[in-house]
Amino acid sequence: MADYSYTLTELMAVTAAREIKDGEVVFAGTGLPMLGAMLAQRSHAPDCCIIFEAGTIASQLAHLPMSVGDPRVMRGAAMAAGLSEVFSYVLQTGRVDVGFLSGAQIDRFGNINSTSIGADPRQPKVRFSGSGGACDIACLAQRTVIIALHEKRRFPEKIDYVTSPGWLEGGDSRQKAGLRWGGPDVIVSTKAVMRFRAATRAVYLASYHPGLSAEAVADDTGFALDIEGAAETPIPTQEELRILREVVDPERIFLK
């Protein structure tokens, strides 16, 4: 047990940040991905290139943006252009190493729904924002990191709408559908870290967050979760927490 405390949001931000390697091109979104990307840039990955789909390349954020279209993403940017440039020349060509995604429902193959709940999307029970750039990032980034609220209903057997394709039905189905590269690499949830088996492309529990058990996480998952070999999620270091609290989000916009 550590003799210092941290919140769940901090644990998730640190876990997400550690997925970014130095020098990588990172396609980030609002909220936790921004916390993670900013932390990575201020710690182990100073040369990661943070891209926002609204048109900026290599932001060096000084203040947390509230949106990818926020004027704050202009800070220290190497280039400012528009969506077309970022999507056509950077994402479509495979130049993005890692993209961040999230959604309301996620299945065992990392397919994500951020469009609507209900069997018929034309008459949804609950409507969400829709894809934005998520479908494109899911299709065209070299790999993706999925951020998720871990609840049984959010990890169902079958999602109501595939907004962002993951490994589709597993195996080589993604490639067969016309997606030549990419796919989900990891899910960082409020309870666990989950990765995908190389052969089946099905999700497995890599680690459960401190205070939980593999069985408890499986109980809170709507599909049968492979928990073989799961360990405890490594906790944030004091230095990571200091950067998060003092440098990344001193205004406490996303950190609670």
Add this chain to the structure above:
Amino acid sequence: MANKIIGLEEAAALVPDGATISFGGFTTQRHPMAFIYELIRLKRRDLYLFGHSPGGDLDILIGAGCVKRVELAYEADEAFNTIGPRWRLAVQRGEIEWEDYSNFAMVTRFNAGAMGLPFMPIRSLFGSDVLSRQALSDEQRAADSRTSPKKLHVMESPFDPADKVVLLPAIHTEFAVIHVQKATANGTVRFEGQSFADVQQALCADTVIVTAEEIVEEAELRREPERNLLPYFTVKHVCHVPFGSHPYAVFNYYDYDPRQLKTYHDGAEDEAAFQQYLDKFVYGVKNHAEYLEVIGGAERLEGLKADPAFGYSPDLKRRRLE
């Protein structure tokens, strides 16, 4: 050189009921909000909107009953509210018609229109329901020339049958309205910061209306022509509208207004509260100048002004809205 400057009210009145239209900006920045409030005051109906990631611009138009159909990828104010509340209600109640695309798909559609092409290919969407499902039926599409008869089309490359692409139909609108930092009377336009998809949206429209924070001399913008992204002759009308994007941000000019956004989002899912918002901030004022007074006048606006060293207000009090 032409003088294309007209009043904001006059410009908004050009848009008839049933028009096809797109607005510039992205979620929380550079939406032509003052123009949109004029459209609501004019009680325009049955508009056909096209967007990639709009925010409160589409949301309030939908809530005010101005919209018949929208084609978009995303509708929310991101961290200020992860769902456009009036968009959500209108879809769930079946009050509007819509079609879902992705941002890349919508921007490509604007691009095709801007280049005068019937369609353009992308490598995205495969395996998704954005590709395999459609919200607008074939009958709805066939019955209305303002919507493409087909959502999209998958084809093999004629040069390599193993290589598949998705073809997306061009967008062609009657109007595009964009809000920028600087424009000249002649229609030369300066975007500062991200250009979003404003260039493509403007160039696929018959009539481009620019609202600008500042009107400057032609010579000033011609000193750096590489920073002017639209041919001046494609711009039909120019309006001088300071704080024309409030409550959204304009890089180098002012920040978003978290208090105003909170007021909007706190009430927008409640019919009475939403009507109150419209009554106070849209119907209850005669014009944009009165709107700026009602939201707090000079004192409020002073607090939003961008610090020139940042292009935004680094000390702005911001809170995530729960």
